[in-house]
Amino acid sequence: MLLAERQSLILKELNHKGRVYAADLAQQLGVSEDTVRRDLNQLGERQMLRRVHGGALPMQLDVPDYADRLEVKHPAKQKRANAALAFIQPRQTILLNSGETCLYLAKAIPRDMPLTVVSACPLIACELVHHEKVEVILLGGTFFKPALRCVGTAATNTLRKMRFDSYFTGACALHPERGFSAKYLEEAEIMRVSVEQADQTIVMGGVDRLGLISNHQVANVRELDVLITDQDADAAIVQALQERNLQVVQV
Template identity: 40%
Template sequence: MLSSQRKQYILDTLRRDGQIVAKTLSQELGLSEDTIRRDLRELAQEGLLQRVHGGALPASPAVADFAARQALSGEAKVAIGRAAAERIQPGQVVMLDGGTTAIQVARHLPPHLEATIVTHSPSVAVELAHHRHVEVILIGGRLFKHSVVAVGSAALEAIRRVRADLYYLGVTGLHPQAGLTTGDLEEAHIKRALSEQAAETVALASAEKLNAASPYQVAPITELSGIITERAVPAQATEAFERLGIPVLRV
């Protein structure tokens, strides 16, 4: 079997099964594990999968920069943002992540809602600048231009001085085993700190993020209090999360 044929077989298997186990695949194809691992390494370098111990998982397409992510699942993000906004209660302190879905949350907050939004995203803060009844706390730090959010030690220190009722989390991957993951190490630290300071963490996840993985873990999947995703997501895509006791809301 040619290298190109093996790689296509690997990608087809990954789409079908949701994971690759190198040892099993090597036995199935009658090839050495070293050969399979080399193929996985090369496919990972192309961004076509995420390597993990013993094999690979689907790579999240949501690791693109902020501008490119705006084109992904546009209608779904609007629906998720609207549903998340409607669930914020008067008087709550809510941490709102950066990203394109978080902007939709900000845009859909009810006009008479009185609450406090804490965010490290200048884009989210600007969306809320004209909301009459929402107090906005903007976390500062070094601007991570890829995601247009503040990161670094100054941001971490400010986050740890806040106690929030709810954190709306945006990540590039949610996977039952790999957990909540994102594509940048510093951003993962910031998201972890935000989650640790909130009584509840709810992930906002369009379809391409479910059962996918990125290089840096934010937290185990069991840290979630819930997932809000798009209505069209098939039941099999969320059943592993629901078996872990994580409520999934389709909108």
């Protein structure tokens, strides 16, 4: 094994695991610990990694774990996100809306699942940094802070040029007759296009969002495909939605 090749492997391992131990590397690479240490020191000098006692850590600044602090707060959202995972197949191209539930979904994606994820939410991009197999495409534009996402013609125009296997979104408001609606005009605009460009739309929303109507219409129920909601959702509403051809999953 060549020196450069070995150092390359070390960096790869580091990138993959987020940390490497000198002793482990020595065994894995079939060289002495001294050699590994020399490699690590060299890579450290070249700013390719952060050398620490016992091994090395990545150079790159650690991405703050925005979703972690929410974890305990909303187990229900977590549950719905996990259920949504079932609608993702390897190698698909999916579109993720912004919002807490979508953030949970991004976080829940298995680290070894090859996937293309498109989103207008920078938080989701940050969350997917450590998913090696996930290619992330970020929709740019004006950063609309109330929804933590990009909006505007730049984003919608890019969207119109793409097709998605699935569009995942949280539910601002979902009403059997008045359909799916959102709070902000800017957001509704881009969500409308999102629904159009995706083969199927999967809405994740708690019982508190069902039967609601918000400011701006996004789509009617027949344009949606799946709703993931709680066990204790109002049976009448669920039935009304099912009659409009919406598959309802209760977790």
